[in-house]
Amino acid sequence: MKLLITGLGGTLAPALADAARAAGHEVLGWDRQAVNPDDEAASARWLDAQAPDAVAHLAMGSARWAAWLAARSPRFLFTSTAMVFDHDPDGPHDVAAARTARDDYGRYKIACEDAVQAAQPQAVLARIGWQIDLYRRGNNMRCALDAQQANSGGVDASRVWTPACSFMDDTAAALLALLEAPQPGVHHLDSNAEEAWTFDAVARGLAQAAGCEWAVRVNDDYRHDQRLVGGPTQLPPLSRRLPALKRTD
Structure with missing residues (x-):
């Protein structure tokens, strides 16, 4: 599979790229210095020339860019965040729960989620928590x-x-699995969901x-x-990575 991963200059995207290459996939990134996402004509030419089989959109960017990519990518994954949920009402937060963010970042991610789903009904939306490495x-x-x-x-x-938190390698493995065998809809990726x-x-x-x-x-x-709960995708429990976590009750 030829996989386009945006955000390779960030934190999680390089871990996903490592996992994809280890699984035998070809990885390419989007260089925004070379191809401005705001230039739709240039972006379309570049995307057509690259012809990726799947797109994992992990980069920060406008909701418009996210929707534009999603509309042109039948196999599309977007990473969102636990921050789409405010602390009031409290969690745990199910995949179907109303998004209640009040801060700018959470509202931005909600806008991106909505834009992606409107543009590509088969998209995968993966909400994640704080990453650990x-x-x-x-x-x-x-x-x-x-x-x-x-x-x-x-x-x-x-x-x-x-x-909501998970080890980065576990998150990357789950994202790759969702790209290899897509399950459209919202997925919650949280190693602390059960414990x-x-x-x-x-x-x-x-x-x-x-x-x-x-x-x-x-x-x-x-x-x-x-905590992010519900949905078909589960990560290994946090205690598997942090053996010091043991129940005393």
Whole structure:
């Protein structure tokens, strides 16, 4: 399969590209410096010349671009986010739940979801939570908590927040499976969906797995059961990657 992945300069897209190449697929990216997505004529010429079999749209960009790509790609996957759900009403959030985001990022992703589904009814919408990786740099939980420890001398972790989160390699494997055998509609990809670990427990488990000496400062500052539940796609549980997570009750 020839796979176009947008967002290869980001965090998750390179992991998906690695998984796709390992599975024997050809991967190409979209260089927005060379082909401006706002130039539809140039974009159409480039896309026709490349003729990908499938498109995974992970890049930030306008809802118009997402819809344009989706309309021209019968095998199309768009990554959305747990942030389409606000903390009120609380979760866990089902695939069919009303999207309640109030912040700009969540509303942006809702607009993209709607545009994609209107343009391509067979599209796959994959909502994801905070990505975890022990070694990759970029926008992931380990790097964010490293930075917080360095900047403030500790990691602030709410015990009343149950985050949607998954290891990046598990997310990439699930996205690739949805490209290889598409299942149209909304998918929730969350390794914390069943086990429901609170953020303070996740932070401690990640610190042990990564060998990080974080001072985890437990608080009640943010209350939200953010878990993404429902749908046909399931990820391995978080405890498989973080063995320090063990039930004591």
